[in-house]
Structures are given as structure tokens and as C-alpha cells.
Amino acid sequence: MSLDKKAVRAIAELARIEIPDEDLDHLAGELSGILQFVEQLAEVDTTGIAPMSSVADLTLPLRKDEVTDGGQVAAVLANAPDADDGFFTVPKVVE
């Protein structure tokens, strides 16, 4: 798979990373090179093999449904670049 500028722009949009137009060509080359490298997996026969998402052979442990933490508004907001009156702030999202 070889990616063009348009494809790179679409991926950047999905990843929410602004990329200057002058970087697109270079990135397209790099990402295409990486995809060509990983595409050698196509030669492996994986018929009937289940995907492996984790090596931990565990069933997801469940704990009691009870409150164990909370009430720490100041600690939660302490690292926010902009907080106001107990809330995170964002640019206006509703016109």
C-alpha cells in the first residue's frame, strides 16, 4: 500500500494532529515505507488462527460495584491547562 498526500491528510484528521502541507509528501513516503515493511505478514498462513489481543490468560476480574474513590475535584483539575468553577473548559462547541 502506498499512501498519497490525500490519504495522509485523512489519517491526520482521524488522529486529530494538524500537519502542515509541506510535511505531507515526506510523511507519505515514510508511512508508505512502513506499510510496505509490515505487509510481509500477508505471506503467513493464518487460516483458523484466532487473533491474540493479550498474553494475559485471564478473565476480566470484577470487583464489587461500590464507590472506592472520588470527591477529589481539586486534584483532578490541578493539571488542567484551563479550569473554571470546578470544570474543564473547552472552546465553544454549540453555535
Added chain:
Amino acid sequence: MTKLTNLTIAQARDKMAKGEFTALELTEAHITAMQAKRSLGAYITETAEQAREEAKASDLRRQAGQIGALEGIPLGIKDLFCTKGVQTTAASHILEGFKPPYESTVSGKLKAAGSVMLGKLNLDEFAMGSSNMTSYYGKVVNPWKSKSDPAKLLVPGGSSGGSAAAVAARIAMGATGTDTGGSIRQPAAFCGITGIKPTYGRCSRWGIVAFASSLDQAGPMARDVRDCAIMLGSMAGHDAKDSTSAPLPVPNFEAALTGDIRGLKVGIPKEYRPDGLSDEILRVWEQGIEWLKAAGATPVEISLPHTKYALPTYYIVAPAEASSNLARYDGLRFGQRVEGKTLDDMYKKSRAAGFGSEVRRRIMIGTYVLSAGYYDAYYSKAQKVRRLIAEDFTKAFQDVDVILTPTAPSAAFGMDENTDDPVTMWLNDVFTIPTSLAGLPGLSLPAGLNADGLPLGLQLIGRPFDEETVFKVAGVMESAANFTALPEGV
């Protein structure tokens, strides 16, 4: 008297028990050394004042008879572990200024064992790299110098490059590392120290900045095998806050160092001899096999047929998980923010300004392989091949007790080498990535020097949750190797 900074953790522990010096004296010696070697770039944040207070508290505990397994031992913490009230950056601009309101489980356990934190160690940005050159806070210099070109700056390896350089340069007695595809083992090999990535699930991931959650694992980096065993004993254990943490008791790893490996079978994988592998690496590997034979173990040739697919599998799985994990850096809840006209605009500008080029590249690859229409062809395919790679090891371990391989395909390289093409850089991890994909414990120890006077490492791989056998065999190899070379200025 030996310089305090040249002691191992076990030696310092025993000498403090005899009252030969205090934790404060030991800590002061390390603070002085740390400040004298700032040119290495090993620490992002030094916490000297806090370290002094912790050392004083440790001395008081000792007087009261409360002596932890790492009582008074000064350690460095990789800047990927959240430390309460101390800036934690993951070596990224996007987390500059972030002061976690909580402590990671592993660093908290080390504190509870009595250790002293000297500071936060440099790494590749978000632990993505094999050279420690992608850190926003500057490159780390390997304290070892090549004989043929002493002026050349060498990389310490990565991503735990600050940890490896600090332990090698004697500006921390030991350090935490994390390993996703080789990030403890490859820098340990490059810097002539010992490091172990334990079995996935052995150490809690809670409070460690996430890169690829199905692969990330914390482990110790130290001067020798015993020190790694001591540290891992304090770092490991079940944690209800990490659902992939294994509910298993923690063995006494130090007690595993019996020196007796008679009758053990050591697998030698025939696929770990790629074309172009240097004679130096092959020679040190052969030497390792001879050491184990002399100690009564039996080498057995094994086959891990899917080895060549481990690298491409990793470079789908790890970026996919990274692209999901790093979605949290939104300029909103923590870290750096660049204002934008809309919410999306703010996200895009904050992330563009905050991430370096390697991180950006991996997020984009991950985003692509998870996107509609490509998920099956890339991500799902890689997950299937991952199972085949893991099954290779399961089959091999029916016949052998431990596997011996080189840690990395070369010694430390120059800062100006291997930088043009990302795939070439990734080849550094060709011997460590298969173990990561299979979740197995892997230890690197220094086995010799190359012609240029630079350390070369060997890797021991064990069965799941059998770090004890890995430590036992490593202890025997360490005695045989008798690696006493030191980097410049130590």
C-alpha cells in the same frame, strides 16, 4: 574504602546493616555524582532535596528497627512512572509541567521498601525509540566511549536510555525501566548493565504512562543479576488497580541464585542468526553457550519459525495500541494546550505542538491500521501472527528450560547513525520483540566487549512467570563472564 557510588545494592544493603554508613551519606554521594554528570542528560528532573529528606527518614526507620528490602537505597525512576507531586513528562512536550496527584504502583512499592528517589530519568518520547534521541528534553549520552573514536557520542539505547546510562555511570544504584519491545534489555546491553523485563502481568502497570498496553511491562535495571532480583522482589505483585496484573505470589528471586544449573536445557534458536549478523555478536553468543555447558547445562537447538515476522507484527500492534492510548492527550485535562477556534482545532493544534515526529508517525500508522477497511488486513492479521509467534515459544519450552540469544544485533551506535530510516532503527529490537509479543520474561546481562571496547549483551528468555530460572541461569553466566570493565570516569 570503595567509593559509595561503586557499590552494588546488595553490598550497600549489607554495609548499612552493619552501620558502616548511613542512607543520607549514600544518598549524598549519589547526588554529588548525579550533579557532576549532568552532561550525560540522564535525568529530566533531579529531586535532590526530596532525596535527602527520604534518606533521613530511612535512617530514622532503621534506628527504629523498620528495615525494608531496599532501605536507604538511592534509585532513579524512569520518567514514565507517575510520581506524586513530581513532574512526570514521558519525555514529551505535551506533558511538560504535569504533576501527577498520585503515585504509580511500582514506584510506590519501591518507596514502601525504603528506597530513596534521586530523580526522574530520561527516555525516548512516550518510550518510543531505541536510541533515546526522541526525548523532548534532550538526548542521553552513553557513558561508554569507543576506543577507535573516543570523541564520538554513542547512544545509550532506548527507550530506557536515561535509566541505563545512570546505572552505568554510577549516578543511581538501580533504576526502573519499562519494556514494550526491548526498552529495558537493549539499553542494558548498550550500557553494560543488567536488566530484566519480567513476565507480562508480573508488575502492575497502574500509574505508568501507557504506550502499548498489551506489551508494556516494568522491570529493574541494575549493576548485576542479584540487584535486579532484589529490586524486582519489591516491584512485583498483584494489584487490583491493573486488571492484567497476575494474582500470583512473588517468589524470593534472590534465593533463586543458587549457582546450580546442572541438567538444565538451554534452547538456542536457529532463526536468531540473520544475514549480516556481526561475528562479534556470534562469538559472544558461542561463548555464552560454552559457559552454560561448563556449568552442566545442555544446549539444544530449537526452532522459532515465525521469528522474522515479529518485527512487522509489533509495528502494527504497538502503534495501534499507542494511537488509542495517546488519544487522551487532548489539551484539555492535563499537559500542554494550544488554543483553537473550535474543539477539534484545539485538539489538532495541541497534539501537533506536543508530539515529536516519531510519536506522530506511530500514532498515524496506528490510526491507519485500525481504520475502517484496513482493520482486518493489518491489525487483525497481526494479532493472528502474534499468536503464532507466542505458540513458537510454547512449543520450544516443552523441550527446554530457558532460551539464550544475543540481546541486540550490534553494540551501541553513534548518534548520527541509523537515523534516516525508521525501519532501520527498529531492527535494533529484532531479538527482543518476539519475547515481548509472547509476554515472556527476558533478561539482558553484559557478556563481553567488542573490538572497540563497547559492551555486548546476551539475553535469557524464560517460561511465563519463571523469572527464577532466568535469574538462576543469569547468575551462573555472570560469574563466568566476569564482566568487570567500566565506562570512562567511573
